[in-house]
Amino acid sequence: MKKTFLSIASITALGFSLCAQEVAFEEYDLDNGLHVILHQDNNAPVVTTAVMYHVGGKDREDGRTGFAHFFEHLLFEGTENIEKGKWFEIVSSNGGTNNANTSQDRTYYYEVFPSNNLELGLWMESERMLHPIIKQEGVDTQNEVVKEERRLRYDNSPYGQFLFAISEQLFEKHPYKDPNVGYMEDLDAASLEEFQAYFDKYYKPSNAALVVAGDIDIAKTKKMIQDYFGPIPSGPALERTYPQEDPITETKRSTFYDQNIQVPAILTAYRTPGYGSRDAYVLNMISSYLSDGKSSKLYKKMVDEEKKALQIGAINLEQEDYGMYIIYGLPLGETSLETLLEGMEEEITKLRNNLISESDYEKLQNKAETNFVNSNSSVEGIASTLATNYMLYDDTNLINTEIDIYRSITREEIKEVANKYLKPNQRVEVEYLPKKDEQ
The missing domain is CATH 3.30.830.10 (Metalloenzyme, LuxS/M16 peptidase-like)
Structure with a gap:
């Protein structure tokens, strides 16, 4: 800022x-x-x-x-x-x-x-x-x-x-x-x-x-x-109430125009649980599986092998009340947004129907370990983590124990969570398009 x-x-x-x-x-x-x-x-x-x-x-x-x-x-x-x-x-x-x-x-x-x-x-x-x-x-x-x-x-x-x-x-x-x-x-x-x-x-x-x-x-x-x-007055107690959302039960489709782009994008998003939910940790692992690095499933399939995507990714955006699980892609060449969407859904379908391999599971565990260590590698990072864990997770000691949650997540659990949240009828689809010239 x-x-x-x-x-x-x-x-x-x-x-x-x-x-x-x-x-x-x-x-x-x-x-x-x-x-x-x-x-x-x-x-x-x-x-x-x-x-x-x-x-x-x-x-x-x-x-x-x-x-x-x-x-x-x-x-x-x-x-x-x-x-x-x-x-x-x-x-x-x-x-x-x-x-x-x-x-x-x-x-x-x-x-x-x-x-x-x-x-x-x-x-x-x-x-x-x-x-x-x-x-x-x-x-x-x-x-x-x-x-x-x-x-x-x-x-x-x-x-x-x-x-x-x-x-x-x-x-x-x-x-x-x-x-x-x-x-x-x-x-x-x-x-x-x-x-x-x-x-x-x-x-x-x-x-x-x-x-x-x-x-x-x-x-x-x-x-x-x-x-x-110590001398600062505490002030009156806060009362917070936020409206709850109704479940999404059928695909919501929309179009968004951005005057600053030339290459369109397809965005899909699912409403997911907030901070501290065990399922949110599993969704973090699914994001790593799908798009963290060149050997990840979406990147290898859509960018490397099929050369249909210029860029592709999966993000679990955690928030306090609800999370947002986002998968996006930018097409390469003449690839259509529909083709990208189909390719993305193929990989999600595999997650819903099959257990990931033992070798992929080991990679996810190794990445979780690395991320955990890196997050605590500076005093500045430690300060931020301590504050966040207290305020949004209600558990300051997660700075020491969070890795145990990732270690305990099973392949079966990954499949279960994909089936619970990542279904086509529970998502929004946004075609993110270049803004048309006004006539």
């Missing part, structure tokens, strides 16, 4: 090996409800300070989409004690990097500093939580920033509206039907008071998790956390 500074990037790679080791951590709650997770690793003089808020694109009223993503930008404007426009200057001048990102389910802010600047990171994040300046000038400034981001990343980017085309068909009631970035007319129509009320509702200790990971002294860190975050 924002500019980052690389003055200590090389340091963050020190002290980590590719062997899977248990990630030790301590977690507790402050009296105001802030959940704190501490991970000590003194191998390199680097510390990550991160705050994840349980608020994302789905947390909005009809007609007021995009607030969570907007706040990702707005909360870098400044605070009562950080002058407007000085946030990044403070970080970079103290040898740090920082960034933020937003999903449909959460918003994540973090700084990476040399460990002697831990207190600075804690102070800055406490300032963001307690003393942000939310005034019309900042709202207007960031409104233009968000509009430009939308133009660059979505509206004017080839295949940039890929997910929009799917989600608006896959969901009819749930807020996942609308893009995380929101609609610009909603932000334009919102009043300053609405933005301030949004902050008061969601940006509070009881709706957040603070992670401090790296070269720290536990006792001293706890003292600083209490000093900076």
Whole structure:
């Protein structure tokens, strides 16, 4: 989202090996409800300070989409004690990097500093939580920033509206039907008071998790956390209700036009379970089986052997309430979208009807091991994983035990889950086409 500074990037790679080791951590709650997770690793003089808020694109009223993503930008404007426009200057001048990102389910802010600047990171994040300046000038400034981001990343980017085309068909009631970035007319129509009320509702200790990971002294860190975050009021309890979707029982077909492309695409998507479901882990393995690497089934068949696809892939996009399992393809030469769709369905049918081979199963297990190790290979990655596991999976220790879930998945289970979710009558099909010239 924002500019980052690389003055200590090389340091963050020190002290980590590719062997899977248990990630030790301590977690507790402050009296105001802030959940704190501490991970000590003194191998390199680097510390990550991160705050994840349980608020994302789905947390909005009809007609007021995009607030969570907007706040990702707005909360870098400044605070009562950080002058407007000085946030990044403070970080970079103290040898740090920082960034933020937003999903449909959460918003994540973090700084990476040399460990002697831990207190600075804690102070800055406490300032963001307690003393942000939310005034019309900042709202207007960031409104233009968000509009430009939308133009660059979505509206004017080839295949940039890929997910929009799917989600608006896959969901009819749930807020996942609308893009995380929101609609610009909603932000334009919102009043300053609405933005301030949004902050008061969601940006509070009881709706957040603070992670401090790296070269720290536990006792001293706890003292600083209490000093900076303990006095922040917890705020009223949140009540969340999201509408449930009716099952998809017959194929839904639609067409989407993108003015930025010349090669069309076929998109298929299935509504699947959310974070933490065992079936979601199985679907991750199915994605790896179908399209992870040149030896994967879809790539080998459609791209390598038959040369019908320019690009092809399968993605299990996990979210808190519902997941989206997406299979897509771009045709090569004169190949039709219908031919691509048939080829994709052939491989899914094989999964539904047959057990995968023992050798393919072993490859999947090896890939799962590699991915698990790589996800915990840096302090910055560990901080993000700890926060995500606590907030969205309700199990912080998954950072150590998640691999056991993958190890326990059987070939029979892969077949069962493919039959449960990946059927033609349970999907949407989108022809993603170049926009026709207007006559």
